[in-house]
Every structure is written in C-alpha cells, then in structure tokens.
Amino acid sequence: MVTYRTFHNADPPHLLRLWHVSDLGPSAAEGFPCEVLELAVFSRPYFDRRGLIIAEADGAIVGMAHAGFSATDDETALDRSRGTLSAIMVRPEYRRQGIGRELLRRAEQYLVARGARVVTAGAGPNGNGFYHAIYGGVEPSGFASGAAAWDDFFTSADYRPGIRTTILHRDLDIGRDPIDARLIRNRRRLNMLITDRVSDHSWWWHARHSHQDTLQIELADRGTGKTVATGRIVGLDMYIPRWGVRAVGIRDVVVSENERRQGYAFSLIVETCRQLREQSIRLVEVQIQEDNTAARELVTAAKFEPVAELRTWQRSLNSDTT
Template identity: 40%
Template sequence: MTEFRAFHNTDPPQLLRLWHAAGLGRGAAECLSNDAFEVLIFSQPYFDPEGLIVAEENGERVGFILGGFGANEEGSALDYTKGVICAVIVHPDYRRRGIGRELVRRAVEYLKSKGATEITAGPSGQRSPYLVGLYGGTRPSGFLLSDPLAAPFFESLGFESIGSTRIYQRDLLGQKPPIKFHLVTIRRKMQLNISDDYQAPNWWWLTRLGRLETLHFELASKTGEPAVASATIIGLDLYIPKWEERVIGLTDVFVNEAERGKGYGQSLLLEIARRLQDELITKLELHVDETNTVAWNVAEAVGYYQVDTGIVYQLISR
C-alpha cells in the first residue's frame, strides 16, 4: 500500500534518485548531488516540509510532489493566494497506479489550506519558488513540451494551459555574429559594461537567481550617459552533463522604454554573444513569453532559434 507523508530530513538521497529516474526531458539538470537540492530547494527561506509530499511503499520513496507559492507584485514576500505545483515525479515502475493523481490532490489541499485561491502547475516568473537552476534551463518557464508526460497528465486532472514561453538558443562555437549594417552606428557609439556586483532588484530575485553565478551587462554610451539596455547572464553548469556543452542563460533583458525600436535590443544581444565567444561558451539560451512578439522577433533576427516551449497550467474549478 502506498503511504503519503511530508518531507523528512532523510529523504534527499532517494528524492534525487527519483529525479534522475523520471525521464524529465532535455530541460532537467542531471547528475546532480544532494548539495544541489539543498542549496536550490531545501535551504530556501520559505521551504515548508509540508509542501513536499512523498509517496512511499515498503520504506522506498516512489514519488513526490513539490508545492509552493508565488511572490507579491513587489517581489518582497510570498503571496499565499498564488499556489504553485513545481514538480510531480513518480518512478516509472510505479506509474498508472494513481500515485501521481493522489499527490496532486494532496498538494492542492495543502496549497488551499495556506490560502491559495489560484493554483497553477509549472513554475514560471513570479510563481517560481523552486527549481531555478534545476529545471527549464535559464529559468523555470512552466512544464516543457520536451517533458512528454506533463501535458496529458495535468490536462487529465482538470488543468488548462494559460500561457506559454518560447525557449531559444543561439550557437556560438565557430559562428560569428551576423553582420547588421544598421547597427554599426550603435556599436561605434556604445560600449558593453560588465559587473559582477549587481544589486538584486528585490528579495524574490535574490532568493532564487542570487544562488547562481551571475554577471550583469549594460549597453551604455561611451560618453557616459546612463545605460539604454541591460541583461543578466546565468551560469548553467548543472546542465553540462546533460547537454555536454557550456551554455549561458540570459534573463532580465531590458531596453529603456524611450529607447525601444532603435536597435538597442539587437545590439545588446550581439555584443553579449561576441564577448562570450571568447570564454569558450558554446550556446546562449533566452526565454521569451509567447505574447511578446517584439522580443522574439529581435531574438530571431540575431540568430536565436526555438528549441522548446514551456507551458503553465491552471486548475479550473468545475
């Protein structure tokens, strides 16, 4: 008989084995150590053992589900009305026995007991308390289409897709950035500034991305005016065993509103690519919301191509 209980401190080694056995697709880091789970999940200031529910048979962990909460608009604290199912994993030998379904039922019950009025499946954006650095690549962007079991599973439980994210990559090894003649003037008058002491914009960013290696890039005038565009890069070393190459993620890509439509976004992405080519980085990865047509057109214009899609699901009351 399967028993369900909250997380125990002795669980991590077996939960890690479940993670590696689950077949989560290209977007899940592998060959991880217990330290990765400790730093990126268990040591989060808001980690609640009651939100990590374990399925157990005869002393063996056969599945688990990880639930949490999104952040408020300011990114200064949790918003307990925003419940999130971040991961559902059942060992392949124990699937099709209702274990996953029961884990979701119990997770939904837990999230509602803490105040959740909306429950989504697939961590993303302001609703990604866990799995930054572990699932999704640059950042969690829902459950990936390359994770083949996610969509049919959640749809069968009454969840519906409410948004998607395009996941792009760009090859750097042996490839020169494309020549964009209309950007030559920008390159002559602008420079790329790099900082490793970037000040986290809020508590939410610090608890998640602040646990990874990051560098901040700014595109600014050579004459000293404020930056017109910026981005943060994230080391994705935990994915090296899976992808067999060094990939860097780009996030928080931003162009000042008054300067948009002038080519600064393309210039920023191209200058970052040129700089990282010298560091033996083989690929860049960028996540763009499906509705942001301007951003994904900019990405495609400078050599990015889509490799995956992330989907966020919401539990629909019936």
C-alpha cells in the same frame, strides 16, 4: 501499497535518485550532487516541508509533488493566494497507477489550507520559488512539453492550459554573428560593461537566485555615460553533464521606453554572445513568452532557434478542494 507523507530531513539523497531515474527530459539538469538540490530547494527561505509530498512503495520513494507560492506583484513577500505546483514526478515503473493524481490532490490540499485561490502547475515565468539552476534552464517557468503526457494528466484533474514559454538556443560555434548597419553604428557609440554588481534586485530575486552565478550587462553611451540597455547573464553549469557544453542564459533584457527601436537590445545580445564565445561558452539560452512578439523577433534576428517549450496549467481552488 503506496503511502504518502511529507518531507523528512533524511529524504534528499533519495529525492536526488528519484530525480535521476524519472526521465525528466532535456530541461532537467542531471549528474549534480545532493548539495545542489539543497541549494535549489531545501535552503530557500520559504521552503516548507509540509508542501513537499512524498509517495513511498516497496520501501523506497517512488514519487513526489512540491507545492509552494508565487510572490506579490512588488516581489517583497510570498502571495499565499497564488499557489504553485513547482514539481511533480513519479518513477516510470510506478506510473499509471494513480500516484501522480493523489500527489496532486495532496499538494492542492496543502495550498488551500494556506489560503491559495489558484494553483499554477509549472509555476510560470517568475513564479517558481524552487529548482532554479536545475530545471528549465534560464528559469523553471513551466513543465517541459515533451517530458510527460501533461495535457492528459492535468486535463483529467480539471486544469486548463496556461502560459507557454519557448526556450531558444544559439550555438556560438555555428554560423557567423549577424551584421547590420545599426550594430556597427552602436558599436562605435556604445560601451559594453559586464560586472558582478548586483543591483535593483527584489527580495524574490535574491530568495530564488542567490545560489546562481549572475552577471549584469550594461550598454552605455560613450559620450553621455547614460545606460541605454541592461540585461543579466546566468550560469547554466549544472547542465554541462546533459548538454556536454558550457552554457549560459541571457535574461531580463530591458531598454527604457524612450530608447526603443534603435537596435540597443539587439546590440546587447549580439555583443554579449561575441564576448561569451571568447570565454569558451558554447551555448546561450533565452526564454520568450508566447505573446512577446517583439522579443521573439529580436532573438530570431540574433540567430537563436527554438529547442523546447515550457508550459503551465491552472486550476481555481476553493475550500471544497479535497
């Protein structure tokens, strides 16, 4: 018989085992110890044990679903009207018995009781409060397409498809760096600075990423000192056991509106890759949302190639959700 309950303090080692036997696909880190789960999940300031629902059978944990909330638009607090399903998994030998569906129903119940009007399964870009550094690579922006029959599972529970995020990789050992006239001109005019200076980060950023190695990248005009492009590098060391190489992610690349179309973002990415190669980094990852054509063209020109896709599904909730 399967029973359901909320998280207990003694669960982490058993959840770690569940993670490692659940075939979560290449977007899930593996081979990490319980302390990492502690950092990425249980120590987050908004972790609520009642949102982490456990399925037990035959004296063991056989499934879990983790519900939470995204942040307000100004990223200063949780927005309890926007629920998330941050994770869901069932041990392979217990699948197709309705356990996933029941975990989902209980996760929705938890969210409705706290005021959620919508639930996003997979949480979406910048929406997930948990699993940074261990799921999704640069960001746990959704559930990995190939890892489960997600469409069947969520459609059968009345969800509609949401955002698609493409994961792209560049293997720094393969091929040459791109070359073009703007890159050469920018290299002469601009200085690149990589620092551990953490600035302009919101509460939501700190709450989710404080356990991750993060560096700031800046491109500045040599003459005026003015910063023309910025970005961040996040360490992906937890993926070394799965991918077999040292990897980092580049994210949050920003060029101010009046500085665009001068190749600054391109220079920032190409130059960062060059410097990372010198630090023995082999793989660089970026994530691009499906509607961001400019970013997709940029990273394609910088020789990144699509390797996976993260997806979300959504459902409106109301107080009748049972």
